[in-house]
Amino acid sequence: MSFIDVQNIKHSFNSLNVLNDISLRIKEGEFVSVIGPSGCGKTTLLKILGGLLPPSHGNITIKDSSLDIAIKRRDFGFVFQNPVLLPWRTVLQNIELPLEIIGDQTPFAESEKLLELLGLKGFGKYYPKALSGGMKQRVAIARALVFNPDILLMDEPFGALDELTRERLNLELLKIWEQTHKTIIFITHSISEAVFLSNRVIVLSERPAKIDEIKEIDLPFPRTIAVKQSKEYFQYITWLRNKLKKS
Ligand SMILES: Nc1ncnc2c1ncn2[C@@H]1O[C@H](COP(=O)(O)OP(=O)(O)O)[C@@H](O)[C@H]1O
Ligand SMILES: [Mg+2]
Numbered sequence: 155m156s157f158i159d160v161q162n163i164k165h166s167f168n169s170l171n172v173l174n175d176i177s178l179r180i181k182e183g184e185f186v187s188v189i190g191p192s193g194c195g196k197t198t199l200l201k202i203l204g205g206l207l208p209p210s211h212g213n214i215t216i217k218d219s220s221l222d223i224a225i226k227r228r229d230f231g232f233v234f235q236n237p238v239l240l241p242w243r244t245v246l247q248n249i250e251l252p253l254e255i256i257g258d259q260t261p262f263a264e265s266e267k268l269l270e271l272l273g274l275k276g277f278g279k280y281y282p283k284a285l286s287g288g289m290k291q292r293v294a295i296a297r298a299l300v301f302n303p304d305i306l307l308m309d310e311p312f313g314a315l316d317e318l319t320r321e322r323l324n325l326e327l328l329k330i331w332e333q334t335h336k337t338i339i340f341i342t343h344s345i346s347e348a349v350f351l352s353n354r355v356i357v358l359s360e361r362p363a364k365i366d367e368i369k370e371i372d373l374p375f376p377r378t379i380a381v382k383q384s385k386e387y388f389q390y391i392t393w394l395r396n397k398l399k400k401s
Contacts, residue, residue, distance in 0.1 A: 156215075157182040157337060158203070158305070163212035165198055172198050173209070174362035180339070182304075185331055187340045187348035189398065190358030190366075196341045197309055199363070203339065204230045204307045216305070231298030235310045237290040239282040245269075246278035249296045268296040271330060288319035295330070308340045312347070321379075324350055328377055345398070349390045350377060357397050367397050 158180040165173040172195040180186055190196050201207040203214060205221045216224035224230070239248045246265055269275050272292040282290055291311060298306060312320040324347060331338055342348050348355045349371055357367040371390055373381055381387055 156180065157184075157217060158339075159215045160203065161213045161215075163199070163202060163209045163214070165195070165202060165207075165210045171362035173202075174364045176212070176363065176365060178356065178365065178368075180337060183335050183337055184354065185328075185338045185340065185352050186354050186356060187342055187352040188356045188358060189342060189345060189348050189394065190363055191360050191398070192343065194358050194361045195363035196358060199358075200307050200309050200339065200341055204232060204305075206232075228301040229304050231301065231303040231306045233291075233294050233298045233306065233308045233311045235313045237294035239290055239293055241282050243281075244278065245274060245280050245282070245285070245293050248282065248293055249300055252297060252300050264300075264302070268299055271299075271333070272296045273326060286319070287315050288323055291315065291323060292326070295327070299330075299334070304337060306336045306338045308338065310341055310343065313343065320347070325377075325379075327351065328375075332376060345391050345394045346382075349373070349387060349394065350382065355390075355394060357394065367394075369394060369397075 156179040160176060160178040163173055163176040176199060188196055188199065198207065202209045205225045214221050216229055219227070240251065243251065246269070249265060249268060265278070269278055272295055274289070274292055274296065277285070277289065282293070285293070295311070312323050315323065328351060340348070340351060352371050355369045355371060356365055357369065358364070359366045369390070373384070373386060
């Protein structure tokens with residue numbers, strides 16, 4: 155049994171073919187990144203994986219269940235490039251918003267833990283306007299974790315951040331992944347980010363996207379900044395860059 159089993163997904167928007175027969179298996183607890191040319195269909199694939207968009211063709215099973223059941227079980231948390239926080243709600247109120255939307259009235263005991271996990275301790279009563287871009291994205295990640303989903307789907311979550319903030323959030327995300335054992339599917343246009351974070355990197359071709367390559371990243375965990383100085387790290391980046399050029 156695969157944790158996530160993607161079978162022959164095809165998708166078109168009217169006459170525009172976007173995904174061309176994507177099949178993929180992901181193991182529980184894996185960190186998988188997806189890279190590919192701009193406009194090739196990465197966001198479309200992520201939306202289909204999380205049940206936000208029904209595919210034109212194909213099937214997805216999560217822990218041997220249909221997507222409908224997986225959604226009801228709240229198997230997914232989403233993080234997008236734009237954190238989309240409500241400016242009139244505090245950090246804590248933003249994190250707890252999904253609970254309110256489903257009418258969960260019980261006080262949420264895990265909030266403090268989430269603040270701590272995301273390095274937001276002491277910021278619960280702040281409003282979004284007082285936060286940096288990196289802090290806002292931490293809040294968005296905490297909100298995605300509020301139902302304790304097994305799977306985190308992330309679409310270029312750090313794409314709008316400066317290099318140093320991005321590097322810090324990469325390390326934080328790895329720490330969260332190691333502590334919580336989530337399965338993470340992470341879209342990025344940064345080859346180096348994909349290599350640094352992942353167990354496997356999936357390279358998509360030009361639209362209509364198919365899987366060009368699946369590359370195992372055999373770098374040691376826990377990954378530290380030192381990994382970025384290793385010969386192997388550069389070799390993976392070079393290899394993937396060449397693959398992307400040819401796609
Ligand atoms: N809702 C939609 N209706 C029509 N075309 C769409 C829609 N969403 C995306 N597209 C098109 O599908 C292609 C793939 O988009 P997307 O998945 O966002 O690519 P990526 O995330 O790889 O940049 C693009 O050409 C985009 O314009
Ligand atoms: Mg996209």
